[in-house]
Amino acid sequence: MYYHREIILRCEIQGQPTDWVFEWISSSGDAPSTQNDILSLDYSFSKYYWCRGRRKSDPHDVTWWSAPFTSRYASSPTPVLTVSPSWLSPGASVTLSCEVEHPSAGWRFYWYKAVPDLLPIMEFAARRRRSFYFPSGYRFENLPGTIKGTVENSFIIHGQKQTAGFACRAGRGNPEHLTDYSEPKFVWSADPHPAASLSVSPDREQHFTSESVTLNCGGNSTEWRVMTPSRIYAWSSLYSYSEKVNGFTTEMIAYRPSTAVYWCESESEGCSNAVNITIHDGDLILVSPVHPVNEGDPVTLGCELRTGNFTSTVGFYKNDKLIQNTVRGELSIPAASASDEGFYRCEHSGKASPQSWVAVKASSSSLPESLIIGLVVGFLLTVLLVIVLAILRNRLSQCHRSETSGTAPHQQVETPNQIYSSLLQGQSSLKFQ
Template sequence: WLNPGASVTLSCEVKPSSAGWRFYWYKAVPDFSTNYYRYDPLPGSISGTVENSFRIDGQKHTAGFTCRAGKGNPEYLTDYSEPKFVWTSDPHPAASLSVSPDREQHFTSESVTLNCGGNSAEWRVKRFRDGFINCSDSWEMTGSSCTINSNLSFKSVFWCESGSGEFSDAVNISVHGLLLVSPVHPVTEGASVTLSCRLRGETKLSDVIFYHNDKLIQNDSRGELKISAVSQSDEGFYKCEHSGEVSPQSWMAVKGGVFNALILLNDYFAFVCFVYYHCHK
């Protein structure tokens, strides 16, 4: 998560690479009429840049960005890159996403409700899994809520978008048989957190093994992993094991430091927009 007010440097790459390109930079704005995004030029970039990077100072809110390149006379323009999102740890975001039950991992065939909150009259829940799709493409969207119920295991990233252009934070949601019960939203540094392992129909398991970044950190009969004061060193991937079955791993983010993890949505494109950060205390 990016601290509000930090600087963001966007970087574009054309593949295969060659000289002579001029680069154009845009903000991705939700467009409900097309069910995708419109691309508005960033201030100071309408004429393009010779450099393949563009710095934005004072980024305060979650936003999506894209880029394209052109060369020649008349100018040939590439397609737009897929949007890249920069998620900020804004303590008072204009849009929010709540998950019920409030955890990252859920059982197959369990109903999970994703609810958007904010001042907008129009909302959509977006999902990224091998591409950008609407939650309503697979499940039921009623008002500002989308209810997930899947018989198959999966893991995806979800977030809310409003008709007035706001984005919520993004959350990972996975569906599986054995669950690691962990926070769906970033944990504040210094707070306490308890992780546990669950099977369908079982309220609490004992003799559970917990892993942090694939390193065994607890193996006893307690069945829970308690962290009394979360620090930056506790951030990372967690999973649990019970009777030889291993849960999917979940990322536990910690907010309060200079820089925390970003949820990356898209990695491989012929024309790619990369995002880098310059954070300020």
């Protein structure tokens, strides 16, 4: 096995002018001393590297940090983890699959939960102190029952309800040689009411480029980070300029079209619900709720132009089928139901918005009350039936004893139907001997 002693990294800003200088940072905290777009580094140990551009003519025009690059020895294969499904649904199981390069017999597979481990590197800019967290900030804990590994390269998790990250590794030989951990993969929950929650303002899934989008993490933890699979933007809540004492708020402005999942993480509370956010560089977006809507609640979908007003009718489409034309630019659903789930988009004057999934969450608010009432009524009816049957049995027994002991010929014996009828009519002249 061999590796290169030196590798070259290049930082690029596609489609942008050339008057840019570049910043580099690594997971060890040291910033390579270069403003060039090319970085030469020693491929000797594991590190993460990021770059970003800053315009020479406007030092405040700064891009986001790039996706991370990691350097490491190529001494062992790195497994690849896949999760299915990626979005959680009630009662669904999550299947983890771990694949190694050139698979062969003799491997054992180990399964882990990725627990947020916030280890900040501090930056000082514009007299504001900010914590930047790296995606390597996870520690891995064995999933229950997997400490000894499994022969199968898949593992099923039952009852997963919250957003969570997972990883795997493989080992073989005696003594056992273990691979690196896989990159964490996530399953996401759209539940809007977990212990920790992520809210979005404006409260919609689609946003225009250059528009300010505020992400707020709510919960009892004092330190959060906002996560997305490809990038990470995180600040300590102590320096987030949020009015909330326990929480975290950050503002995001995107200049390129994108669609990504976002969620919050903290060491004490784990992961929040997740939301889809689409950034669109066109002139038309669909205004739809970022969280699932409750069954039975009214829902209004809208269509919004970047500039100007609507000059003609707006068409709303569900699953690529036109469902309504309107001059108001709104689609009203009086009471949402499961049949209203689907992909929606709007069109106006030949322009179309991206499509967004509108989810409907089954309402369970009335279920416990109706269930309790049903159980109580059923129990009372059962008790009443038992009492009635006991009384009937006792009366029949008395009648039988009277007949066998020489009841007078003119004494009329009541039938069971007559006894039951008298009970319903409130006649209570029963005598017990």
